[in-house]
Structures are given as C-alpha cells and as structure tokens.
Amino acid sequence: MVNKVTVIGSGNWGSVVARIVGVNCAEKASQFERQVNMWVFEENIKVDDTEYKLTEYINTHHENVKYLPGFKLPDNVVAVPDVREAVAGSNMLIFVLPHQFVKRTCETIKEIVRKDAFAISLCKGFEVTEKELVIISDVVRDTLGITCGALMGANLANEIALGQFAEATIATTVEWQGRAFQQLFNRPSFRCAYVSDVTAVEVCGALKNVVAVGAGFVDALGMGNNTKCAIIRLGLMEMMAFAEEFYGCTNRNVFFESCGIADLITTCYGGRHTRLGKLFVETGKSFEELEKEHLNGQKLQGHQTAEKVYKMLFAKGETAVKKYPLFVAIYKVSTKEIAAQDLFQCLADHPEHM
Template sequence: MVNKVTVIGSGNWGSVVARIVGVNCAEKASQFERQVNMWVFEENIKVDDTEYKLTEYINTHHENVKYLPGFKLPDNVGFEVTEKELVIISDVVRDTLGITCGALMGANLANEIALGQFAEATIATTVEWQGRAFQQLFNRPSFRCAYVSDVTAVEVCGALKNVVAVGAGFVDALGMGNNTKCAIIRLGLMEMMAFAEEFYGCTNRNVFFESCGIADLITTCYGGRHTRLGKLFVETGKSFEELEKEHLNGQKLQGHQTAEKVYKMLFAKGETAVKKYPLFVAIYKVSTKEIAAQDLFQCLADHPEHM
C-alpha cells in the first residue's frame, strides 16, 4: 500500500518535518506518494521590500523564510487545552475525525535538526504497523525514531516538560548554575511521572526515559524558548504574552498556560494533591506573580523527594 503524507502546520518544527518526510517520500516511492502537501496558516510577509503571501513564497522559493529561514524545503512539498484540564491532542483528533492518531516527540530543537545534527525522537501509536510505517517515514541517517505504544504518556511528557522549562528559566534569571538547574530537571521529571500516573493512568515509567521524556526535558531546559522566556519574565517583569510577541516571531508559548491547568487540576483534587507537586505549584505561582522567583528555592529545599 502506498501512503499519502500531508503536513499540517508551517512553524519551524512543521517545516523541519516537511524537510525530513519530503526527502523520504521522494526516495521511498514503493511506500509513500512522492508529493507532500503542506497546510500553511496564511500570512503576509515582506522579503527584500517585496510583499508575498507565505504560501506563495514557499511554493516559488521552497523556503519558509519566516519560521525556518536559510533552509530549503524539498521541491515535492507544497503548501488544545480546555478550561479545566490538559487535553491529549491525539484524543481530540481521534474523536473529531474518527481516525487513529499517534504522536512524535523528542529532544528536537528544530534549527539543529535542519542543520543535519544527529537527533532522536519517539513515535507513539497504539497500532504497531502504523508505528513501523512512521519510522520509515521519519528515519534519516541523522534523525532516528524509536517506537512505543503509550501515546498518552508521550503527549503528557511533551506538555509537562514545558512547565519545568519555565522553572529552569526562572533559575537562570536568578544567576544559579548547573547544579540548581539539574535539581529542577530531576525533581521536575519525578513530578511529571507522578502526575502522568495519577491523572492519566500512565504506569509504564520506561517511556519517560525515551527521547520524549528525559532527553526532551533536558534539551528544552537548556536550549528551548520556554526557558529563554522564563528567564526574561523574571528579568524584565513583562508578561509572557508581551514577551511572546517581542521574541517569538509568531511562535507560541504553552508552559505558563499548562502550569495554570496543572494547578487547577491539583487544586480540584484537594490539598494533599497540591502538596505532592510543590515544583509545579511554585512555577505556577511565580508565573502569576503570586510569589517571587526566589521563593522557588524553598520549594526545592522542602520537596517531598528530600524528606
């Protein structure tokens, strides 16, 4: 069976994905159709004083000059969170479209992958043959994917690591070194695993030691936009919304919003639940300016992991 591939989204990661799958689809004609369509959020951009529609520029120049400038796309490419809880996006797609949906996550800073630097990722789907097909679609010599079946755990990792990364940014703003940041990462991982099990029934902790878990957490805390803007949040006193507009060129932040949803879920469950996740709670309270960034250290000192 020959599969058709479409990329929905044209941010920096969507563009990197298009580069990877575009090459594989061209090379593996027995498995995938050569043409890869890319759905783009239409925007007007200006290049060298000339105004273009983003889709027009991508289709004529084969470059997403706004979100992934300097990297050519293959010529065969053309172009949720609720009020109360964290939503698993694959569930939303499955329930809305009536199809099986998996996830791909990992230690994947888009620009590094675009440069061809080696990286790993985790593919999750409950249907094994789909997982193997996705490995064929995404695997390149410098980009290797492992397959797991626990889609929920992989997605929960992707959401919660952004909360921890915001906390890592707070630590950077306070001038702390690698010892402190590593403490944030370790304690954050422990709370991620506990939260995933308590609220989503994710009991297989091995998933958290795949690229989607500890590796993604580390790279986000050291090189991701959530850490960078968490640092600026403390240093400048500006809101995350202001910083997003000033520094992200159309990209979005999820960490502070996820922290709010996590806190509401814990609060709804009661005081005992709140006390079990002091790092998540402290990051939320710093992000809402309920407490000062310096108060994060009291959370680290009194964490249940140290009792």
C-alpha cells in the same frame, strides 16, 4: 498501498518536519506518493522590498523565509493555503501546529478526511476543558474519528535542520501505523524509536515545558548547573507522578526515552520556554508580551499548562497540591503570586528530600 502525506502546520518545527518527510517521500516511491502537501496559514511577507504571499514564496523559492529562513525545502513539498485542500486524499496526517489550534482545524477538515486515514501529533500541549487537560492525539481521534499517535523528543528544530543527530519517540496504539511513521520520519541523522504508550509520550511533551519555565527562572536568578539539574530531576519526578495519578501511565520506562528525560534536558538548556522564563523574571513583562517580542509568531505553552495543572491539583485537594511543590511554585511565580527566589523553598522542602 502507497501512502499520501500531508503536514498540517508550517512553523519552525513544521517546516523542519516537511524537509524530513519530503526527502523520504521522494526517495521511497514504493511506500509514499512523492508530493507532500503542507498546510500554510497564509500571510503577507516582504522579502528584499518585494511583497509575497507566504505560500507563493515557499512554492517558488522552496524556503519558508518567515519560520525557517536559510534552509531549503524539497521541491516536492507544496505549500497549500486551504487546509481542506491540503488534506484531501491524504491518509497520513501530521499535526504540527500550536496545540490551541488543533481542535478548530480538525473541525474544519473532518468532513473530508479519508476514513482509512491515520494521524500523528507533534503538538506539545494539552486541550483545556473545564475539568481536565486532554492530550492532543485524543482531540484528533475524537474529532476526526481516526487513530492518532504522537511523536515527541529532544528536537530543537534548527539543530535538526542543520543535520545534527537527534532522536525522537513515536507512539501509536496500532503498531503497523507506528512502523509506517518510522519509515516516514527516519533519516540517518534523525532516528525514531517506537513505543505503544501514546498518553505517556504526550504527557511528557506537555509537562516538560512547565519545568523548562522553572529552569528559566533559575537562569534569571544567576544560579548554576547544580540548581538547574535539581529542577530537572525534581521536575521529572513530578511529571511521572502526575502522569500516573491523572492519566494512568504506569510504565515509567517511557520517561527515559527521548520523549522524556532527553526532551526535558534539551528544553531546559536550549528551548524557548527557558529563554522566556528567564526574560519574564528579568524584565517583569508578561509572557504574552515576551511571546510577541521574541518568538516571531511561535507560541508558548508552559505557563498556560502550569495554570491548568495547578487547577487540576487544587480541585483534587490540599494533599494533591502538596505532592507537586515544583509545579505549584512555577505556576505561582508565573502569576507573580510569589517571587522567583521563593522557588528555592519548594526545592528544599520537596517530598523527595524528606
């Protein structure tokens, strides 16, 4: 069967992904239809004093000038402003949009998604309910009634756009679907390993943003690599413990794939969560203000995830709270309940040091 692909999302990372799969769909005609639809949230933009619809500009200039300026998209990537039209007829769906919009988007398309479709989520975050944090692949699966895997890794979008070598981890519960996504994503400079533990891979992708915010606090306080590496190591330990306690993820090997330690390190040294965590302390501005000023429409998840993680721990009781002092401290600094420098007390008193 020849697969038809739709990319649902067109931000910085979504546009990089569209470049990758666009090239592969053009080269692998026996496996994929050539045209790749990319759903674009329609906006008015101005380029050289001329106004365009964003989809119009992408389809005529083959560049997402707002979210990935300076990089050409393959001409077989077609920007579509109507998400229902974008997914119609496709059986391979790639979700790469801010996690808070996934549920709403799935509700919009659920009546027209093919019954034999399967999906993959590149969204790093959780869907928040009253009682828990739900991984995004489960949101897609439960809303659309199709299987959904995850792709996570040490993937700073602009570096991949530049062709610098990177790895990622693909997880699906159905192996042949994972192998199909490997064929869709693998390039000489972008290599994807396959694992079956979707939950662990997604939990890695969401929780590392919490740790990265803490790394930004360290940068703001002028601390060096010793301190940041302590944050990273302790953060990884809390990520693994949290994934096992709340999601039953007992295979810790997944945390040493690209989706785990590699993504954590990359984000703590080069990601937007660390950059804005630093500015949060230095400027005293809220994360919402900093997001608007510095991210050009992109979204932060780390401080929101920290809040929900804290609420899950608090609901479980004092013993649970004490087991995750770094997560708790990052949450409390984010809400200005404690000062950033108080983070170091949690490090000194961490159970890992007892």
